[in-house]
Amino acid sequence: MTMQASEARPGAAEVDLSRMSATRGGEKQGLAERVTLGLFIGVPFLALLAAVPVAWGWGLGWVDLSIATVMYFLACHGITIGFHRYFTHGSFKANRALTLSLAIAGSLAIEGPLVRWVADHRKHHRFSDKDGDPHSPWRYGESVPALMKGLWWAHMGWLFDEEQTPQLKYAPDLVKDPAIRRISRLFWLWTLISMLIPPLVGGLLSMSWHGALTAFFWGSLVRVALLHHVTWSINSICHAIGERPFKSRDRSGNVWWLAVLSCGESWHNLHHADPTSARHGVLRGQVDSSARLIRWFELAGWAKDVRWPDAERIAARRAA
Template sequence: MADVQPTTYIPEPEFGTSGSTPRKKTISNPYLHRLQRRHFLLFDVLPIVGTAAAFAFLAVHPIGVTELALLFSMWLVTGLGVTVGYHRLFTHRTFKAAPSVAAALTILGSMAGQGGLMSWVALHRRHHECSDREGDPHSPNLAGSGLKGRLRGLAHSHFLWMRRHEYPNIVHYAPDLIKNRALVRVARLYYYWVALGLVLPALIGGLVYQSWTGAVSGFFWGGLVRIFVLEHVIWAINSFLHTFGTHPYESRENSRNGGIFALLTFGESWHNNHHAFPESSSFGLDWYRLDPGYWLIKLLAFCGLAWDLKRPSEERMKATRIPRNGKPAPSTTA
């Protein structure tokens, strides 16, 4: 496996084709803000309402093995689509994959309802560029000090930032993805893939129970409840793991590890490890640290569908590790 270098992705120079006009890193206008509010209502607020409705619907159709299986399986495949596809493959290019695998991961990640591929990648690359500093779209550490500032920061980073924010220019932050025409063709069907992720469990529920109530129950538990659960799991990485947890490796921001949540987050909760070595395909770094996302990558590699898996060398990890009696973790204030 290749050793991780400090940086594997560098945005293109901040100039237009003329070579003299600076390219804007972010875009902010009323049209984009309307799109952001629409997406926020459809895919962030509606799953909350849908989850409440799912519990109310239990009076009509009690939950059974089918609903639990749909919730778990859809959560698993869409969550892996986000961590392995959106995050490790497309954002940080921690490994290479066959075109069919890239397309499948794009579809599964899109079903999670967390944004189209290009937008997600651009936002996350900007997060790493400006992490816990001005320009970070979802830092919990820029809302002031004290309890009130901390709570305001957590609410912003976990949920509220998605209502309205500066939109990272994908021409600047994701030119590599834009040039991949096959990938763009799949990614531009984002809303269809989200719809598929809702319709599929509804069809399965209807077929299993042979009733409209089974279809509605499948739609709720395999669709909206699954989106709700996965969203808050992923959002907790942005909020709580930039505030609480351990900080074993040097990094310029306040990222933290929360190993107790490793399985629930598909390995994403090794967040300080990730920020210290963002180009590593393994977030756990050590075999005994649970990292389901990396397990899938290893399985794909075993099948010949993934290659060039990157990991930091033992020397780099040792040089970057903070001694237990060494310097403290970075401050949580801006």
């Protein structure tokens, strides 16, 4: 992967470099970290399971729905445009203000510090669906029991793996930028802000504690859980099923019914066929809201050198 200038893709690191293993080039995930991760996954997931009976019994108001929707797509695009297409793959160059904004917006998704996210994803592309891939659903084999076990691993089991991707090896460009490094280290702060914005807005709009509580349930817990599982579905579902109209060296597929909720990320086969492309949904009717926003950033002068796929580039990657 070609690294670009700091204007194109500045970096961040949440890890203390002195703690990196000299022999393995990475760090190990401690028990306390795994327990904390389990709580941040488990509590919102329980809220997601309770969402249907709660909506049935008490209803879902327009205020809560609006707060949850805005927070969902703000964080989702922070991940898809910022963490993924910009920081990981350098699909475009951004000015400093947009760079910092994307780093913070992606952090609001509560999917881990920026550098760790990027390092994991770059390693995934290097070993996609082969030995070394952090989250391939084909990890245990191709039989039905093996695939079921692999889907669980690819979806969320890999998050609890003791061995962590060496960040200096896979994200050295991000580690070098002090400002982004600070954003990554302040992941706990963005987590707190992400969880508190919905109840604060809901409480102020309703001028009641009840409004704050329902906004916290829908706009914080349910929203975070839904976004987590949509994002992880790109790792699991989109590497197990889906159409493959483009040539790639793995089993990535396009899953149309995830396109809107994933902000265009589920057009995953094209992404693996052309990782630096700023647009993933390149065929007719393929909704890709992330690409649309990148285009608006370009028109506003905030982004430049966008790697848009032209017809020749798309045709060259089509499967026979």
